[in-house]
Amino acid sequence: MENKEKQPLVQVKHLCKYFKVGRHAELKAVDDVTFDIYKGETVGLVGESGCGKSTTGRCMIRLYEPTKGEVFYDGKDITKLSKAEQKKFCQKVQMIFQNPYASLNSRMTVREIVGEGLKQHGTPKKEIEKRVQELLETVGLNKDHMSRFPHEFSGGQRQRIGIARALSVDPEFIICDEPISALDVSIQAQVINMLKDLQEQRGLTYLFVAHDLSVVKYISDRVIVMYLGMVVEEAETEELYSNPQHPYTKALLSAIPEADPDKAKANRRIPIKGEIPSPINPKACCRFAERCEYATERCFKEVPELREVCPGHKVACHLMDEK
């Protein structure tokens, strides 16, 4: 069945998260972001550092309250859940964090870290012990190391502990917030492949937040590109990488290192001029305009709407009107 005929598992609608800075200024970390995620898929959320990826993820799990807009999970507004529904939501939706050093409590043993969620959900002690052992085996860790503390593990192993903790409550949807960017390159592929396998075995749905476009290409079914708090492009992975439309996406993709020297020669790297501007009190225009080599007068006056240019492929760029 095509995605369009199904009900999305997650719906993010006109989501805004503004942080007050000083007396009169607002930092628009996320500004009118809308997208859907369907059951069983992996959606990649990409963009340069500071474009609002993590803030979007945090709003989706209620670590941040949105300034405006809504997030629906399984058709329900996550800010309007009953106590029982809230408990279920906390179980069904989990997050894996970027920094496996900061995200694990250094005073807790692996047994306590991985078993915490199970304890909160009323699982008997004996059962917790067995489940923690199974979970450690699932993520490729030695079950005899349950009494050890996080500092006794390497970065990759700690991220595996974080993944075991997320899996412990049998989630449906996991927000993976840059899960491999703090790890050695040699370990990154192992963790990514493990996430892929777990998805297949457990029918998981992922939002995969990252700035590494090669990794996102490898793991995602669809990709959403953000720039300075807004979505500039969204498409199925193959379509996005082979037929990017937004000048920002084109520039980002042109910067991916190419292993094949012939292809590398043929691919022109598109430079992005200037620095990423401040998200504080941004002007009501295309946020990319001042760095875009194709910008016209209109781009400096009007916010482009995110519109479908062909089935499943959305772009927020005034240049699309001229095509």
Ligand SMILES: Nc1ncnc2c1ncn2[C@@H]1O[C@H](COP(=O)(O)OP(=O)(O)OP(=O)(O)O)[C@@H](O)[C@H]1O
């Ligand atoms: N709690 C906060 N208070 C004030 N500003 C914040 C807060 N959290 C994030 N920001 C700002 O919001 C913007 C978006 O940050 P966010 O972490 O969501 O971006 P990101 O794309 O995930 O970047 P990174 O890849 O570096 O984590 C940045 O300008 C950041 O400084």
